[in-house]
Amino acid sequence: MPRTLITSALPYINGIKHLGNMVGSQLPADLYARYLRARGHEVMFICATDEHGTPAEIAAKKAGQPVAEYCAAMWQVQKDLADGFRLSFDHFGRSSSPQNRRLTQHFAGRLDTAGLVEERASRQVYSNADGRFLPDRYVEGTCPNCGYERARGDQCENCTKQLDPTDLIAPRSAISGSTDLEVRETKHLFLLQSRLRDELDAWIDAQRGWPVLTTSIAKKWLHDGDGLQDRGITRDLDWGVPVQKGDAPWPGMEGKVFYVWFDAPIEYIAATNEWADANGGDWERWWRTDRGADDVRYVQFMGKDNVPFHTLSFPATILGSGEPWKTVDYLKSFNYLNYDGGQFSTSQGRGVFMDQALEVLPSDYWRWWLLSHVPESSDTEFTWEAFQTDVNKDLADVLGNFVSRVTKFCRSKFGEAVPAGGEWGLGEEALAKTLAARLAAYERHMDAIEIRKSAAELRAIWVAGNEYLQEAAPWATFKTDPDKAAMQIRLGLNLVRLYAVLSAPFVPDAAATMLRSMRVEGADWPTDVAEALGALPAGHGFEVPEVMFAKITDERRADWAARFAGARG
């Protein structure tokens, strides 16, 4: 059985993610995971919350909670939303887990042993009032270049000049506003990525068929300017993985933690470990090529902003360890989803957030629209008008109405059981042939993770059913040849079953409704279309389902457009 490991980029813990975050990682990853499971693959689908770092500490402070408590609560919120969107993770972990702590410390120890870690002294701003070192971007002050009063310590966003926190005039803490700051000397560990450049370069070159977006970003970072830079992997914070060399203490690094970007990707591995601990499975057969993972295909999903970390930093950690860890085989990256002419923005509360989306509509509406418009090759625009017309057309009119017209016609003419009589003619053979060709194309696109094309093909499969019905016209046939009408509608009911199976990766709830109404459990992916269209035999009972997709009215659309136009309320 083919085995596929799938990871989605980790959502950060400090709040509820918006649709733009989800569409570039978790949602397409889920689509692929569901599809492969349906095709009989053994799948391990992993996601987790990314919990460490200063933004989490600040969010917790704002919420008036200890950071560990805040993260635990937010993890539950994100877990519930993931469930709401039917994201079928095998495990949704936490980067603050003991498993991740152990593995992060392990990797750091291995990297040190390999001579890839170096201690360097640096001068950083310390806030007495906050009792902590301040990351560069959390120091604010007046820009020495343009006089802008709210310049950040890493850069002035007014004149875009790159800054050092010590350049700022009248610096203050962005956390507390305190001006009681001083510069202190502190020591940090650096990962000597520059020494791994050739190895990483060769590794990237060895990858076949990766999207241009992915490799071009990686190559740029490897070769531009001074090339790949060494990277600080520790911070002076309380919240994080304590710096240790494996199980042993790290002299001189007491009280420091690893940088969030060092431990976050390791959580992919650790989350699988969490899964094993919770379910009694073996996680190493997914991750260690010396322990059974050599036949695993590993696919990652992420937004384009995450690509450098997954093509360079994380591989540097893994390759540098000198141990036989599984590296990514295919990296699917996405562009951005824009919202009504601008960006989705977490900080400004602009756009639709996961909780709000589920408040107004069932998850299938969102899954279908977002996946069929996923920003694969360029940024994509979300507008309420497009969302309304697309969803009404595709889900309500094409798919939902198909189920409705078939089941209701049958109920009124033959009763609520698959009718007997009649035999296939040319029209039915032609339909089977068309569907077989479309199914092959659908599978080809899904295998290649070409999501928009897959969605278009699935839609064409739905349309083929309506075309057939229009041509066969059982309502007319019924008057002259009831047996033939019975055969036609028997085929229609079987199409409903087939559509449920094929549509499940995109719209799992609707698929479940369709199967339930056809009184079918656990239908297999079709290998032969003609055969699949005879799966429901004459006499098999069914029910007419409730309207599967209510249409979005102009009033509701206008209401939502207004509600989500400004800041999150």
Next chain:
RNA sequence: GGCGGUGUAGCUCAGUUGGUUAGAGCAGCGGAAUCAUAAUCCGCGUGUCCGGGGUUCAAGUCCCUGCACCGCCA
């Protein structure tokens, strides 16, 4: 400022290694049908492929350049 991306029908987007009359869905117009959530099906697109140069027998597709928009700059 540097780097990267994008610019194709009213809208959202496809257009493999350059190759016949540039495509899809939606919207729009016309028609058929009436089983169905007034839902379906059929037919209809001469669009300076952002502008300007260039390479080539041949460019939306490669090169140079200009413009516009977007993003990133650890």
